[in-house]
Structure formats: structure tokens, C-alpha cells
Amino acid sequence: MLKVGFLGGGRMGHAMAKGFIAAGLTKGEHIIASCIPEDKISVESFKSIGATSTFSNPQVVESSDVVIIAVKPTVVRTVLNEAKPAIKDRHLFISVAMGVSLKQIEQAVPKGTRVIRAMPNTPALVRRGASVFVCGSSANESDAAITKKLFESVGICEQVPEYLLDAVTGLSGSGPAYIYVLIEALADGAVRMGLPRDLAYKLAAQTVVGAGQMVLDTKEHPGQLKDNVTSPAGSTAAGLYWLEKCGYRSAVIGALEAATNKCKEMGKSIEQSS
Ligand SMILES: NC(=O)C1=CN([C@@H]2O[C@H](COP(=O)(O)OP(=O)(O)OC[C@H]3O[C@@H](n4cnc5c(N)ncnc54)[C@H](O)[C@@H]3O)[C@@H](O)[C@H]2O)C=CC1
Numbered sequence: 001m002l003k004v005g006f007l008g009g010g011r012m013g014h015a016m017a018k019g020f021i022a023a024g025l026t027k028g029e030h031i032i033a034s035c036i037p038e039d040k041i042s043v044e045s046f047k048s049i050g051a052t053s054t055f056s057n058p059q060v061v062e063s064s065d066v067v068i069i070a071v072k073p074t075v076v077r078t079v080l081n082e083a084k085p086a087i088k089d090r091h092l093f094i095s096v097a098m099g100v101s102l103k104q105i106e107q108a109v110p111k112g113t114r115v116i117r118a119m120p121n122t123p124a125l126v127r128r129g130a131s132v133f134v135c136g137s138s139a140n141e142s143d144a145a146i147t148k149k150l151f152e153s154v155g156i157c158e159q160v161p162e163y164l165l166d167a168v169t170g171l172s173g174s175g176p177a178y179i180y181v182l183i184e185a186l187a188d189g190a191v192r193m194g195l196p197r198d199l200a201y202k203l204a205a206q207t208v209v210g211a212g213q214m215v216l217d218t219k220e221h222p223g224q225l226k227d228n229v230t231s232p233a234g235s236t237a238a239g240l241y242w243l244e245k246c247g248y249r250s251a252v253i254g255a256l257e258a259a260t261n262k263c264k265e266m267g268k269s270i271e272q273s274s
């Protein structure tokens with residue numbers, strides 16, 4: 001069974017760990033995650049899946065074959081400095097840190113270390129994640145295959161060139177948050193129109209799941225699927241008119257730009273501080 005270590009056992013680390021276990025790729029007893037001592041939530045979340053927590057980053061590396069870097073971008077270098085003495089040839093490193101480039105990670109680990117940069121999202125927890133990855137200069141085909149297997153076990157996974165990573169972060173990395181806000185807003189609207197809140201959340205969430213599944217399964221253009229719902233002079237047309245009037249599309253497009261730019265800024269600020 002795969003021994004997986006998480007440098008940073010927070011929300012993203014826990015989502016992946018739980019998904020990998022649910023997919024049968026590993027077991028809790030083969031997973032270890034580090035966190036800071038005051039972070040009781042991370043300790044409890046890994047305990048709940050039968051995994052080990054530690055405050056020692058070298059211990060994570062020593063206990064694992066695949067090491068996933070899942071700390072916040074600004075602490076990646078500190079954590080890798082601590083872990084460095086424990087890194088051996090057998091290790092494959094996968095970084096999910098937003099905005100941190102392969103070059104920046106490769107500079108922080110021993111020369112020749114196999115590194116992959118990935119961008120997953122938290123629905124990995126329920127095996128409905130969307131991930132992409134890019135191989136570093138020393139990563140080989142078998143490393144790419146392991147990474148694909150890991151991320152496909154918790155959703156869909158695509159290999160992409162590195163220049164796309166920031167935009168992917170803005171789309172699928174951050175995207176669940178945009179959708180949660182949409183679900184909340186849909187439910188708020190429905191409650192305003194008289195629906196009980198529990199029913200409103202359930203219907204809103206299933207509507208998002210169903211619409212997404214329609215795009216994936218039918219392969220029809222989203223515009224066509226939208227047209228199929230929109231009867232002449234009907235309720236959907238009235239709702240869509242209001243959304244367009246309020247700048248629905250431009251709000252979403254602008255959010256993608258803001259999130260992508262934030263990733264680029266993060267990469268630059270890490271570069272400048274090194
Ligand atoms: N949350 C999300 O939806 C996604 C997050 N990511 C990336 O995953 C990374 C982690 O994000 P989250 O899980 O959301 O953050 P988080 O704050 O939930 O988790 C961070 C973890 O790092 C630990 N940590 C902090 N300093 C440490 C140190 N010096 N040594 C060892 N552990 C330390 C914390 O105790 C915590 O367990 C980030 O780089 C983020 O860009 C990527 C995709 C999606």
C-alpha cells in the first residue's frame with residue numbers, strides 16, 4: 001500500500017487523504033500529516049481517518065514514499081528546509097501550493113528530487129475532485145502515472161503545461177467556493193419565495209450537481225443546455241434576464257481574473273523573498 005505523507009495536514013490535505021482511503025489506494029495507518037502544535041483541528045481531522053499526526057516535517061518524509069506539500073504557499077520554503085535532510089531517492093514530492101512554481105520547489109529540495117506540481121480541489125473529499133498536474137524536471141513517466149492514479153481516484157485529473165496552473169487555480173481550485181456562494185444565494189432566494197431552508201439547500205445543491213453532470217455526460221454546449229431549459233416567455237427567461245442585468249457573467253469572469261492574478265502575485269512575492 002502507498003505510504004503518503006502530507007507536509008501540512010489542513011483542509012486540502014485532509015480532503016485528499018480521506019478521498020485516497022475511500023478509493024482504496026491507501027489506508028489511514030499508511031498516512032502521516034504534519035501540522036503546527038496549536039492546530040488541534042488538523043490533528044483531529046487526521047485522527048478521524050485513522051492517520052498519524054506529527055509536528056515534525058522530517059518525520060513525514062521518513063515515513064512516506066509520496067510526500068504531498070499542502071502547507072500555505074508562504075511556508076513552503078520553511079517546511080522544505082526542515083524536511084530536506086530526510087529526502088531520499090525513493091521520494092516523489094507533489095506540491096499543491098497555490099502560485100508556487102516547480103522551479104521554486106525544485107530549488108528547495110536536493111538536486112534531482114522528483115517533483116510534481118498539482119492543483120486539486122476540496123471535493124476530492126467526496127471523490128468528485130477536479131485536478132491538474134505538471135511534471136518537474138526530474139519526474140518520470142512512472143511519477144506522472146502515480147500522480148494521475150492518485151488524483152483520478154478522487155475525481156478527474158488532467159496533465160497540463162505549467163503556465164496554465166494559475167488559471168486552473170482560479171477556476172477549479174477556488175471554484176467550489178464560488179459555487180457554495182451560489183448555492184447559498186439560490187437557497188436565500190428560494191426561502192424569500194417561501195421554501196423551507198433545508199429543502200432549498202438540498203434542491204440548490206442537487207441542481208448544481210445535475211447541471212454539471214449534464215455538461216460532462218451529454219457533451220452538449222452549455223448554451224444549448226441552457227436553451228433547453230428556457231421556454232419562450234417562461235420563468236427561466238425571466239430569471240436569466242435578471243442575472244444578466246446584474247452582471248452575472250462579467251462577475252464570474254472577473255472573479256476568475258482576480259483569482260488567477262492573485263496566484264501570479266503569490267509566485268512573484270515568493271520569488272522576491274528568496
Ligand atoms: N483549500 C483548498 O480548497 C485548496 C488549497 N490548496 C493549497 O493547499 C495548501 C493548503 O491549503 P489549506 O489546506 O486550505 O490550508 P490549511 O490552513 O487548512 O492547512 C495548512 C496546514 O499546514 C499546517 N502547517 C502550517 N505551518 C506548518 C509548518 N511549519 N509545518 C508543518 N505544518 C504546518 C497547518 O497546521 C495546517 O494543517 C495551500 O498551499 C493551498 O494553496 C490547493 C487547492 C485547493
Ligand SMILES: O=C(O)[C@@H]1CCC=N1
Nearest residue numbers: 098169172173174175
Ligand atoms: O484560496 C486559496 O489560496 C487556495 C488555492 C485554491 C483554493 N484555495
